[in-house]
Amino acid sequence: xxxxxxxxLAGVASRRASEALVxxxxxTVNGLPATVGQLVEVSDALAVDGRxxxxxxxxxxxxxxxxxxxxxxxSDPQGRPTVLDELPDDVRLYPVGRLxxxxxxxxxxxxxxxxxxxxxxxSSKAPKTYEVLxxxxxxxxxxxxxRDGVELEDGITAPARVETMERMSPGGTWLRLELTEGRxxxxxxxxxxxxxxxxxLHRARYAGIGVQKLxxxxxxxxxxxxxxxxxxxxGLER
Numbered sequence: 426x427x428x429x430x431x432x433x434l435a436g437v438a439s440r441r442a443s444e445a446l447v448x449x450x451x452x453t454v455n456g457l458p459a460t461v462g463q464l465v466e467v468s469d470a471l472a473v474d475g476r477x478x479x480x481x482x483x484x485x486x487x488x489x490x491x492x493x494x495x496x497x498x499x500s501d502p503q504g505r506p507t508v509l510d511e512l513p514d515d516v517r518l519y520p521v522g523r524l525x526x527x528x529x530x531x532x533x534x535x536x537x538x539x540x541x542x543x544x545x546x547x548s549s550k551a552p553k554t555y556e557v558l559x560x561x562x563x564x565x566x567x568x569x570x571x572r573d574g575v576e577l578e579d580g581i582t583a584p585a586r587v588e589t590m591e592r593m594s595p596g597g598t599w600l601r602l603e604l605t606e607g608r609x610x611x612x613x614x615x616x617x618x619x620x621x622x623x624x625x626l627h628r629a630r631y632a633g634i635g636v637q638k639l640x641x642x643x644x645x646x647x648x649x650x651x652x653x654x655x656x657x658x659x660g661l662e663r
Contacts, residue, residue, distance in 0.1 A: 428463045435478050436517050439542035485516050486535040486647040490639035497523035530628030531636045543659035550605040551658050554630035555612050559621035563598040567619045575618045632658050
């Protein structure tokens with residue numbers, strides 16, 4: 426296979442990023458500088474910046490129902506619990522995107538660098554469905570703003586699907602909000618922009634895959650059908 430694909434399968438980086446590593450002269454094959462598009466065998470010794478690359482890892486992908494108080498990183502300098510703490514450690518895993526520490530819900534964790542990179546790229550438009558409790562009663566005009574786009578400091582948001590939920594909470598309004606963007610803290614910033622602070626936030630579905638049958642903090646492997654669904658979302662065969 427091509428050297429950049431071998432690096433991607435080994436969990437080094439996405440194919441595109443791995444190809445860039447080769448072009449920058451940071452990759453060697455059997456001690457010699459690799460060239461873009463070079464073919465390699467399983468027996469070849471690959472290294473990046475002088476460090477040996479392990480062979481291709483078996484692909485893993487898990488769906489996690491993130492609990493509150495857990496950070497969406499592989500490690501945390503403050504010693505807080507991370508989304509990887511309870512997952513298998515036989516391969517190097519990383520989360521696809523992030524949920525802030527107080528947000529719960531659907532998070533994909535994988536070692537498939539190419540899939541992760543494509544899902545996180547803005548062009549994927551992978552749908553993300555949130556259940557959000559906003560402070561106060563939300564007016565019809567505010568619904569239209571959320572649907573049509575809200576002006577934030579980094580530009581107006583893309584149109585969203587918004588509907589009320591049949592869930593009551595004193596002093597607040599529950600909404601179901603579907604976005605195709607992945608801006609940092611987007612839902613919370615949208616709430617602030619329309620004058621309704623987010624009180625609770627849960628991501629119920631990511632790219633059509635939901636956590637309704639998973640308790641907070643629990644996880645499960647993706648099914649074959651879910652692998653295919655994610656691959657189809659970003660134009661990859663899985």
